[in-house]
Amino acid sequence: MEQFSLFKSSKGHETGQTISETPSPPSPIARQSSSITELSFDIEATGRNPVSDSIVGIALCREKGRAYYVPIRHSHRANVPEAIAILKKVLEDEAIPKIGHNLKYDILIMRKEGVHVKGILYNTMLASYLLNPNKPDHSLESVGLEYLLHKKRPFTEVLGKRHSFSDVPIDEATQYAAEDAALAMELKDILFKKLKDQGLDKLYFEIEMPLIYVLADMEEAGIKINKNKLEDLSKELDRELGGIESRIYTIAGESFNINSPQQLQKILFEKIGLKPLKKTKTGYSTGMDVLEELAKTHELPMEILNYRTLYKLKTTYADALPKLINKRTGRIHTSFNQTVTATGRLSSSEPNLQNIPIRGEWGIRIREVFIAADGCALLSADYSQIELRILAHMSNDEGLIDAFKKDMDIHSKTASEIFGIPENAVTGDMRRVAKTVNFGVVYGISPFGLSEALNISPKEAADFINRYFDKHAGVRNYMNSTIEAAKESAYVATLMGRKRPIPEINSANANIRQQAERLAINTPVQGTAADLIKIAMINIHKRLKDTNLKTKMTLQIHDELLFEVPEEEIDAVKEIVKHEMEHALSLKVPLKVEIGWGRNWAEAH
DNA sequence: GCCGTCACG
DNA sequence: ACGTACGTGACGGCA
Numbered sequence: 001m002e003q004f005s006l007f008k009s010s011k012g013h014e015t016g017q018t019i020s021e022t023p024s025p026p027s028p029i030a031r032q033s034s035s036i037t038e039l040s041f042d043i044e045a046t047g048r049n050p051v052s053d054s055i056v057g058i059a060l061c062r063e064k065g066r067a068y069y070v071p072i073r074h075s076h077r078a079n080v081p082e083a084i085a086i087l088k089k090v091l092e093d094e095a096i097p098k099i100g101h102n103l104k105y106d107i108l109i110m111r112k113e114g115v116h117v118k119g120i121l122y123n124t125m126l127a128s129y130l131l132n133p134n135k136p137d138h139s140l141e142s143v144g145l146e147y148l149l150h151k152k153r154p155f156t157e158v159l160g161k162r163h164s165f166s167d168v169p170i171d172e173a174t175q176y177a178a179e180d181a182a183l184a185m186e187l188k189d190i191l192f193k194k195l196k197d198q199g200l201d202k203l204y205f206e207i208e209m210p211l212i213y214v215l216a217d218m219e220e221a222g223i224k225i226n227k228n229k230l231e232d233l234s235k236e237l238d239r240e241l242g243g244i245e246s247r248i249y250t251i252a253g254e255s256f257n258i259n260s261p262q263q264l265q266k267i268l269f270e271k272i273g274l275k276p277l278k279k280t281k282t283g284y285s286t287g288m289d290v291l292e293e294l295a296k297t298h299e300l301p302m303e304i305l306n307y308r309t310l311y312k313l314k315t316t317y318a319d320a321l322p323k324l325i326n327k328r329t330g331r332i333h334t335s336f337n338q339t340v341t342a343t344g345r346l347s348s349s350e351p352n353l354q355n356i357p358i359r360g361e362w363g364i365r366i367r368e369v370f371i372a373a374d375g376c377a378l379l380s381a382d383y384s385q386i387e388l389r390i391l392a393h394m395s396n397d398e399g400l401i402d403a404f405k406k407d408m409d410i411h412s413k414t415a416s417e418i419f420g421i422p423e424n425a426v427t428g429d430m431r432r433v434a435k436t437v438n439f440g441v442v443y444g445i446s447p448f449g450l451s452e453a454l455n456i457s458p459k460e461a462a463d464f465i466n467r468y469f470d471k472h473a474g475v476r477n478y479m480n481s482t483i484e485a486a487k488e489s490a491y492v493a494t495l496m497g498r499k500r501p502i503p504e505i506n507s508a509n510a511n512i513r514q515q516a517e518r519l520a521i522n523t524p525v526q527g528t529a530a531d532l533i534k535i536a537m538i539n540i541h542k543r544l545k546d547t548n549l550k551t552k553m554t555l556q557i558h559d560e561l562l563f564e565v566p567e568e569e570i571d572a573v574k575e576i577v578k579h580e581m582e583h584a585l586s587l588k589v590p591l592k593v594e595i596g597w598g599r600n601w602a603e604a605h
Numbered sequence: 606g607c608c609g610t611c612a613c614g
Numbered sequence: 615a616c617g618t619a620c621g622t623g624a625c626g627g628c629a
Contacts, residue, residue, distance in 0.1 A: 259626055261609060280609065287610065312611060316624055343621060345614085352623045355613035363612085387614095387620095440619060449619030511617055522620040526614095530621095558614045558621085 036062055038122070039090060040099035040185035043106045044177050046164040049350070050108035051220065051326050051333040056166040057173065058087065059181035061099075067178035067185075074166050074173060084113050094119040101125050101140040101184045104338070107216045124184050126208050127191035129339035130200045133500055138339045144183050147190050152179065203497050207534050208338065214541045214553065215336045215346075221552040221564070222331035223353070223370055226600075227322050230369045234318035237310050237362070244307045251300045258307055261286055267300075274298055289452075313357060317366050324351050336556070343523050344498045344530035346556055354557045358605070370601035372564050379551075379570065379597040380604040381577045382560035383533070385410055386591070387442050390528045393587040394495070397474025404589035411435040417471040418464045437464055441475065442525050444518030479521055486520040494527035495585070496535075529559065532591075536584040537561065543576050562601065570597060 040061040045053040057074045061067035072083045090096060091110060097120040100106050107117045128135065128143045135142070144150040158168055158176045165173065195201045249255040252271065256263040265284050268274045274294050276284035288308075291301040324332050332351065340347040348354040356370070357363030372378045383389075388410055392400035403413050415434035416423040426434075433454060440450045450461035469476040483505070486492050491501045500523045504516035537556060544551055551573045555562040561581070565573050574595055581593045598604045 257627080259610095261627075263627095282608065285609085308611075312625075315626080316612065320624080340623095341621060345621065347622055349623060352613085355611090355623065357612060359612090443620045444618095446618055448617075453619070514618070518619065526621065529614095560614085 036090060036093075036096050038062075038097045038099055038185075040067075040181045040188070041091070041106060042100055042177060042180040042184060043109045044165045044173070045109050046166065049326075049333065049335075050105055051112075051222070052328060053109055053112070055109050055113060056164065057177060058083075059177035059179075061178070061181040061185045064186060065182065067182040069170075069174040069177045071170060071173075075170060080113070084115060088115045091115050091117045097122060099124070099185050099188045101143070101180070101187070104212050104216050104219075107212070108220060111216075111220065120205075121209050121212055122188045122192060123209065123212060124187040124191055125339050126212075127188075127195055127204065130204055130208065130498070131191065131194055131198065133339075133342045133344065133498075140180060140183060143187060143191075147187060148183070150183060152183070198499070199497055200499070203531075207496065207531065207538070210538045211338065211534050214537050215338065217541065218553050218555070219333050219336060221554050222326065222329055222333040223554045223562075223564070224331050224373055225321060225325060226369045226371050227325060230318055230322055230366075233365060233369065234314055237314040237318055241307065241310050241314065244303055244310070248300065248303050248307060251303065258304065259311065264304065268294070272298060272300065274301075309360070310362065313362050313366060317357065321351060321369075334555075341530075342500055342519075344494060344500075344527040344534075345558060346530070348555075353555055356601070364602050367602035367605070368600045372599055376564050376566050377570060377597045377599060378554075378601050378604040379563045379565045379573060379577070379595065380560060380601070381563075381581055381593050381595045382557075383529075383581065384592040384594055386529045386532070386559045387525050388438060389587065389589050389591060390495075390525050390532070391442060391475065391478075392589045394524060394528070395472075395475045395478030396588065397472050397478070399472055400475065401589055407590075407592070411438060414438050414468065418467045420467070433464070437468055440465075441468065442522060444479075444521035446514070446518075482524065483517050483520050486516075492520045492523050494524050494531050496528070496531040498527050498531060500527065532584050533559065533561070533581075536581040539580045539584065540577055543580060544573075547572075547576075549573065549576075562604070565597065 042059045044056045044058070046056060047053045055072050057069055057071045059067055059069050070083055070087070071077045072080055087110070091098065092115060098117060099122040101124045103117075103121050103123045110117055124143060125138045125140070128138045141152045141154070144152055153176060155176070158172065159165065162168060168176070192201070195204055245258065248258060252267045256267060258264060262283065264286050268286065269276050269284050274297065277290045277293055278285040278287070286304070288305065291305050294301040295305070321332060326333055332353070334348045334353040335350050337347045337349060357366045370378070385404075388400065389404055391397075392404055403410055411431050411434045412423050412426050414437055415426040415430040418434060418437060419426070419430050436453050437445070437450065440453065443449070445465055447458040447462040447465060450465065451458040454461065482492065486502050486505045490503055490505060491499045493499045500519070502516050502520055504512045505520060507513040507516065533556065537553065540561070541553060544553070549569050549572065551563050551565045551569050553561060554564050561577065563573060563577065574597075578593050578595055582591045584591075596604050
């Protein structure tokens with residue numbers, strides 16, 4: 001009888017009181033599961049990474065103000081099978097909507113216990129994000145404070161000097177955990193009403209909510225790393241670095257910490273007497289653009305640049321990644337964060353697998369370390385020129401639309417326009433300049449910014465920009481009207497209605513205002529690309545499931561998807577992925593996806 | 606904890 | 615006269 005007991009707690013924030021008591025089994029959950037109309041839940045686990053965490057207890061809330069804590073591995077209790085069996089019934093019931101603040105995490109923890117959460121998800125963290133993607137912190141603590149003026153006790157304070165939540169006395173644990181589930185339930189009504197009022201409910205239910213399940217699968221799948229090869233690479237980088245290091249000390253005439261910008265400044269600008277070209281808040285800049293310029297007059301800056309490149313690759317990738325291989329799965333499991341960026345993009349952390357090197361000889365060698373499981377290949381699919389195609393659609397610019405309909409080389413076309421020459425006379429250098437101009441357009445171009453990027457004068461940059469807009473009046477008009485609309489409403493939106501408030505758009509300070517104008521230009525384009533690939537991910541995920549394919553989606557890198565594909569599925573998956581990505585949305589221009597595959601990520605590209 | 610730097614899209 | 619490309623995350627140095 002005592003094996004599975006619920007600890008009942010009235011929610012804290014109204015009365016400021018929480019009572020714990022042991023109700024008599026059988027539990028109300030088990031008895032009344034058919035009558036549950038919605039369920040708020042929250043997992044307490046040890047550690048941070050969901051793939052290795054183990055569940056301590058779960059808080060449940062079926063009605064406002066009354067939440068329960070179910071200890072599962074709490075203290076000396078270990079009633080795992082009994083508790084899980086009861087939870088499974090409710091959490092796997094597709095007819096019961098689930099409420100929670102960070103449901104991807106909860107879903108992943110439950111999966112390790114063999115529970116596969118299903119059904120509609122009311123994720124309050126995501127709701128908060130859609131309501132204001134500028135908010136820097138969507139923790140339950142922060143959202144509860146903003147919308148309910150509810151002050152939550154910090155988890156670190158509850159934990160104190162204990163190692164695990166399972167060591168927190170059960171009364172205190174109950175109070176803390178039950179409060180979370182109850183708070184999420186209360187926030188749900190408020191936030192989802194606001195979502196509906198602002199027309200964001202469709203974006204939530206059709207894109208962000210289904211994406212939770214896709215991302216959970218991706219994180220769970222992880223990706224395989226050739227650990228030995230990576231460790232060899234680290235040693236090789238070490239030897240290279242040793243050589244560069246001694247050359248640097250010889251040139252400088254002394255040894256110093258190359259990684260210390262302070263010490264480096266002394267060497268470059270005081271001892272050697274090179275000209276400081278740019279300032280930072282704290283001193284003279286030794287950044288890449290500065291060192292590249294200085295490299296024309298002295299041999300040291302180039303050595304520093306080479307050192308920095310290799311040091312970065314060694315510390316951030318070669319040395320860091322092996323430590324993150326999960327002991328249970330032997331693979332690397334990133335976290336995809338759905339509530340970080342202001343534009344709607346995902347982010348990736350611990351480790352960030354969206355910034356794995358690709359450029360240069362060493363970059364390629366790091367990509368080669370990402371490999372497919374035995375019998376599988378890695379398949380990469382990336383959108384070609386996605387942001388410019390979206391700009392073509394949103395601006396309705398005749399020239400851009402025409403170019404993409406004809407599948408022209410867009411950078412060569414731009415080069416011919418800004419240099420005023422026929423396309424067949426465009427040189428590689430001209431194309432490179434035009435490529436930078438095209439990027440600049442999407443970023444909310446300014447003569448100064450372009451001049452910096454191209455190392456030309458602001459005057460020359462302004463000429464390029466003027467010629468570009470003379471040929472693309474549609475883009476010019478679109479940018480002007482976007483800024484005008486933003487000044488009216490103080491926000492901008494993507495094609496799918498994702499909103500980003502831009503309060504600075506009417507600032508009296510010209511710098512702040514121009515910055516806001518660039519955001520107003522860039523956000524709808526970058527954000528629509530994010531909407532688009534999210535739709536593709538959901539559709540691909542569904543088709544892979546429906547057709548019983550074993551292929552796993554593993555990574556999203558903004559305009560690229562990476563899959564681990566059993567060899568016999570390659571042809572079928574290529575077809576599905578290409579089609580779903582190219583038809584995720586129907587735009588005025590065709591979408592183009594390039595696909596490759598191989599044993600490692602470098603080969604797949 | 607912030608800063609500068611640099612990896613990616 | 616001013617300070618400027620858009621979006622991220624991780625590292626080492628330093629206070």
